[in-house]
Every structure is written in structure tokens, then in C-alpha cells.
Amino acid sequence: MPPVVDKPYQEALRAYEARLASIGAEEMIINMGPQHPSTHGVLRLQLVTDGELVKEVIPHMGYLHRCFEKHAESMNYGKTIPFTDRMDYLASMNNSHAFVMGVERMLGVDERIPKRVEYIRVLVCELNRIASHLIAIGTYGIDIGAFTPFMWCFRDREHIMNMLEWVSGSRMLYNYIWVGGLFYDLPVGFEERCMEFVDYFKPKLAELDELLTRNQIFVSRTANIGVLPAEVAINYGCSGPMLRASGIKWDLRRVDAYSVYPEIEFDIPIGKGEMGALGDCWDRFKVRVDEIKESIKIIEQCLARLTKALKRTPDFDPRGFMPKKVNLKAQDYYVRAENPKGELGFYFVTQEKTDIPKRVKARGPSFNNLSVLPELARGVLIADLIAILGSIDIVLGEVDR
Amino acid sequence: MVERVKTLLIGQFGEQVIVAEERSGLQPSLVIDKELLQDVCLFLRDGEETYFDFLSCISAVDDGVEAGTFTVVYHLASIPYKHQLTLKVVVQNDRQLNNLPVVPSVTGVWRTADWHEREAYDLMGVFFDGHPDLRRILLPDDWEGYPLRKDYKEAETYHGITIK
Numbered sequence: 233m234p235p236v237v238d239k240p241y242q243e244a245l246r247a248y249e250a251r252l253a254s255i256g257a258e259e260m261i262i263n264m265g266p267q268h269p270s271t272h273g274v275l276r277l278q279l280v281t282d283g284e285l286v287k288e289v290i291p292h293m294g295y296l297h298r299c300f301e302k303h304a305e306s307m308n309y310g311k312t313i314p315f316t317d318r319m320d321y322l323a324s325m326n327n328s329h330a331f332v333m334g335v336e337r338m339l340g341v342d343e344r345i346p347k348r349v350e351y352i353r354v355l356v357c358e359l360n361r362i363a364s365h366l367i368a369i370g371t372y373g374i375d376i377g378a379f380t381p382f383m384w385c386f387r388d389r390e391h392i393m394n395m396l397e398w399v400s401g402s403r404m405l406y407n408y409i410w411v412g413g414l415f416y417d418l419p420v421g422f423e424e425r426c427m428e429f430v431d432y433f434k435p436k437l438a439e440l441d442e443l444l445t446r447n448q449i450f451v452s453r454t455a456n457i458g459v460l461p462a463e464v465a466i467n468y469g470c471s472g473p474m475l476r477a478s479g480i481k482w483d484l485r486r487v488d489a490y491s492v493y494p495e496i497e498f499d500i501p502i503g504k505g506e507m508g509a510l511g512d513c514w515d516r517f518k519v520r521v522d523e524i525k526e527s528i529k530i531i532e533q534c535l536a537r538l539t540k541a542l543k544r545t546p547d548f549d550p551r552g553f554m555p556k557k558v559n560l561k562a563q564d565y566y567v568r569a570e571n572p573k574g575e576l577g578f579y580f581v582t583q584e585k586t587d588i589p590k591r592v593k594a595r596g597p598s599f600n601n602l603s604v605l606p607e608l609a610r611g612v613l614i615a616d617l618i619a620i621l622g623s624i625d626i627v628l629g630e631v632d633r
Numbered sequence: 634m635v636e637r638v639k640t641l642l643i644g645q646f647g648e649q650v651i652v653a654e655e656r657s658g659l660q661p662s663l664v665i666d667k668e669l670l671q672d673v674c675l676f677l678r679d680g681e682e683t684y685f686d687f688l689s690c691i692s693a694v695d696d697g698v699e700a701g702t703f704t705v706v707y708h709l710a711s712i713p714y715k716h717q718l719t720l721k722v723v724v725q726n727d728r729q730l731n732n733l734p735v736v737p738s739v740t741g742v743w744r745t746a747d748w749h750e751r752e753a754y755d756l757m758g759v760f761f762d763g764h765p766d767l768r769r770i771l772l773p774d775d776w777e778g779y780p781l782r783k784d785y786k787e788a789e790t791y792h793g794i795t796i797k
Contacts, residue, residue, distance in 0.1 A: 487715050566717075568689065579706065590697075591694045595689060633771075
């Protein structure tokens with residue numbers, strides 16, 4: 233190893249190496265990942281095991297680190313939006329929505345954005361939320377050993393991908409929501425096709441629900457496994473479905489009432505401990521299934537408004553309110569929004585007379601949700617560790633940024 | 634909210650706890666005395682009126698080479714009361730790699746601070762005193778320097794491989 237400059241600050245590294253060197257005779261270190269499908273990306277877990285029991289989990293991240301924060305310091309706000317898309321690449325719309333919202337609030341234009349633009353934003357975000365949850369459910373099935381739900385989820389997700397491709401021009405990384413507006417208005421006929429999709433998807437979701445939710449094998453693999461009490465979840469900064477599955481009604485769409493969510497009716501599903509203890513893997517799964525149903529409700533309300541009160545007009549320009557240049561005074565602002573995975577936050581420190589920020593910090597929900605894994609996985613079986621990791625629903629693009 | 638928190642903190646710890654106040658932006662913030670940070674966080678977490686049980690984010694900010702300071706920003710939220718608060722700690726530092734700015738760790742207050750502080754150490758080179766496991770988190774263990782610092786120079790080679 234080459235000489236390391238910051239030697240005085242490496243006691244923790246030496247302690248970690250000493251810990252691995254001093255394992256007991258009955259213990260074994262197993263390396264899981266980074267190239268393993270059940271780690272949902274390039275996550276490496278070092279397990280200290282005793283037979284089938286996991287004594288300790290040491291996660292190693294950073295294989296997908298793409299210097300988001302460093303990049304954001306070298307370009308203006310508009311150019312950073314494609315980078316936010318690549319953080320949680322399963323929910324790009326939600327990421328750029330949060331980012332754009334922060335810049336708009338700092339500019340003070342957030343109240344002046346046309347209603348049609350806001351409704352389109354919410355519509356595409358909720359479509360993306362469904363797509364993200366479908367992946368979570370589908371891959372979770374595969375982790376547990378059920379292959380069919382995976383195929384069904386990906387089939388239905390593909391319809392959403394196609395629709396969003398029609399809207400933005402690309403399948404997964406959209407760069408659609410811009411500061412002060414949108415890339416384009418919805419394509420002609422989109423509302424009708426979206427309605428068709430909703431009608432198609434509702435029975436499919438019921439089918440999916442039947443296939444997995446009360447499936448005896450699935451229940452016995454997930455109920456009472458990885459129980460996360462509410463106070464531990466809060467202490468570890470878990471948010472989104474993780475926190476709601478532990479019984480806390482905390483949804484930033486309602487708490488912060490941003491965008492047009494206050495005008496829309498929807499419920500916040502929480503875990504009830506139906507199959508076992510409150511906050512187990514089954515509850516986390518169930519919360520996601522229920523959230524898809526709520527997202528469909530939101531989409532229907534958006535479509536109703538977009539086809540009637542906020543109908544498209546020939547002179548409507550979604551770029552009409554976009555500022556020519558994002559000129560901000562020196563300030564700092566933390567914006568948070570409800571991503572499919574939880575609380576996505578951006579902390580901006582801006583500087584005078586330039587549209588390039590001094591610092592942008594991204595707080596990814598997966599990063600915080602994953603940090604609870606060593607706590608949850610202490611003393612479980614290796615097979616249950618897979619079930620726990622799958623129920624957290626991480627995206628490594630966002631853990632590593 | 635900030636006014637009330639300020640009164641409570643001064644009542645508990647005395648005038649010296651709040652070093653400065655920032656009110657120009659959209660979210661006002663309190664700059665806290667570094668030595669009292671842990672006590673302040675514990676007080677805010679457990680206080681009946683404040684109850685900041687959720688730590689949203691820890692961000693380390695390099696204030697620039699001329700300023701010679703680093704700022705660590707804590708964004709707190711309270712789940713029962715739904716309010717938010719921003720705390721800051723400012724540390725003077727000469728940017729030498731063998732003399733990192735030191736800030737007390739708040740992992741004992743919120744466990745989520747563990748990974749946030751590791752990330753701040755990894756990318757900005759802020760040392761958190763009392764952290765149980767302060768290793769690099771996103772970069773490899775043998776990485777040299779702290780990339781988010783304003784004076785960071787990219788390395789020419791990595792493990793003997795020319796990368797520029």
C-alpha cells in the first residue's frame with residue numbers, strides 16, 4: 233500500500249482491520265457482493281458469520297460514486313438537473329422535482345409557476361413513483377424466490393417507461409422538469425393514453441397483490457423478519473416507506489404540502505403489523521403496494537384536472553416562466569421532498585453574482601435507510617439478511633451519489 | 634421557532650452558547666459554540682417543547698480559502714411537531730492535511746449521524762471527535778486528500794497508474 237497522508241486520522245481503519253484479523257475460531261467472514269443480484273446494485277457486505285447466523289454486517293459503499301456534489305459546484309443549476317436524474321435512477325422525475333423546487337423557492341418564483349405545469353409535474357412524479365415501487369416489489373419477490381411477480385412488475389413498468397419516454401424523449405433519465413417550467417408540454421393524446429393505462433393497471437395490481445401479499449411462502453419468509461421499531465427508525469434517519477411501515481404517519485407530501493399536493497386527496501398508508509410484528513419486512517412490502525394504489529388515485533385526479541379545468545391551450549408555453557438566468561443572492565437553503573424511497577434533501581449554498589452554487593449537498597433516502605442494516609441484521613440468518621436488504625429498497629446510485 | 638429555541642438554549646446554557654445568528658436567507662439558522670454542540674443537540678432532542686428527534690442531514694461546507702473556516706450544518710426536524718431547525722458550527726482551520734478541523738460527533742444523539750459524519754470526513758476532511766468508526770465511506774481507504782475542499786488538486790496517479 234502507498235504511504236497515506238492522513239495517518240493520524242486512521243485509527244478507525246486500523247481498528248476495523250484488527251477486528252477482521254481477530255475473529256474467533258468458530259467465526260467466518262463471508263463477502264457478499266458487490267456483484268451479486270440480491271444486493272440490488274454494487275453494494276458489498278462483509279458478514280461475520282457463525283455457521284448460518286450473521287453476527288455482524290459491515291457495508292462497503294462507493295462503487296458507484298460519481299462525484300455529484302463536486303460536479304454541481306462547477307456548473308449552473310439547470311445543468312445539474314441531469315445529474316440529479318442519475319442519483320435515484322429509478323425515480324428520476326422525483327429527484328429533479330425536488331432539486332428544481334429548491335431553486336425556485338430561493339428565486340421566489342415558486343408561487344408563480346402555472347398550475348398546469350405543477351399538475352404535470354405531480355402526474356409524472358407519481359407515474360415514476362409507481363415504476364419505482366414496482367421494481368421494489370418485483371425484485372423483492374425474486375430475492376425471496378418468487379419469479380413471476382418480477383416479470384409482471386417489469387411488464388407493467390415498461391408501459392410507464394414508454395409513456396415517460398413519449399413525454400421527455402428518454403426512457404429512464406428524463407431531464408424533463410426544469411427550473412421555472414418544463415422541457416415541453418405533454419404530447420397530444422397523453423392524457424387519454426394515461427387514462428387507458430390506469431384502467432389497464434388497476435386489475436393487474438389487484439392480481440399482483442393476490443399473487444404475493446398473502447402468499448403463504450412469501451408471508452413466512454417476511455413476517456416477523458427484520459422488525460424495525462419506530463424509535464430506532466427515527467433515530468437512524470429512516471424515512472419514506474421504511475418509517476411508515478413502522479407505524480409513523482410521516483409523508484412530506486402532506487407535512488410540507490408542497491407543489492399541488494394539498495389540492496389532491498390521498499391517504500398515507502402505514503404499517504399495521506397485520507402478519508407479524510409492526511415494522512417487519514412484510515409491512516414494508518405492504519406499504520409499497522398500498523402506496524401504488526394511492527398514486528393511482530393522485531394520477532386520476534391530476535388527469536381530471538389536466539383535461540378539464542387546466543386543459544391545454546395553443547398559447548400555453550411551459551417554458552414561459554423560466555428565468556433567463558438563475559441569479560440568486562448569497563444564501564443557503566435546505567429543500568426536502570418525498571421520493572419513493574423517502575426524504576430526498578438538497579442543501580444549497582449559493583454565492584453572489586454567479587449562477588454556480590458554492591455547495592450542493594444531496595441527502596439521499598437510500599443512504600440513510602441503508603445505515604440501519606447493521607442494526608437490523610445482527611443475529612439473523614443469512615437467508616433473512618437477503619429478505620431484510622430487499623425490503624429496504626435501496627438504489628446504489630443514490631447511496632453513493 | 635428559532636426565537637423560541639434561542640431563548641430556551643440561552644436559558645439552559647447561558648449567552649455564550651449562541652455564537653451568531655443568520656437571518657438573511659429563507660431558513661434562519663443558529664451558530665452554536667462547538668464545545669457545547671453535543672449538549673445542545675441532546676437538549677433539543679429530548680426537550681419537551683423542541684423534540685427534534687429526526688436528523689435530516691449533516692453537510693460540511695468549505696467557506697473558501699480566504700475565509701479559512703469550515704462550517705458543519707445540521708438540519709433537524711421534529712416528527713411530532715413538524716418543525717425544522719438549522720444549526721451550524723464554524724471551525725477555524727489552516728487546511729493542512731495533518732491538522733483537520735475537529736468537531737464533536739453527535740452519533741450519541743442520533744445514530745444516523747454515523748454515516749453522515751463519515752461522509753463529511755471522507756469528502757471534506759472534517760474530523761468528528763468521539764465517532765465510533767470514522768473510516769472513509771465513499772472513497773477507497775487509501776485515497777489522498779479531501780475532494781470537496783476548494784483547494785483540492787486531483788492526483789496525477791493512483792496506485793502507480795497515470796490517470797490524467
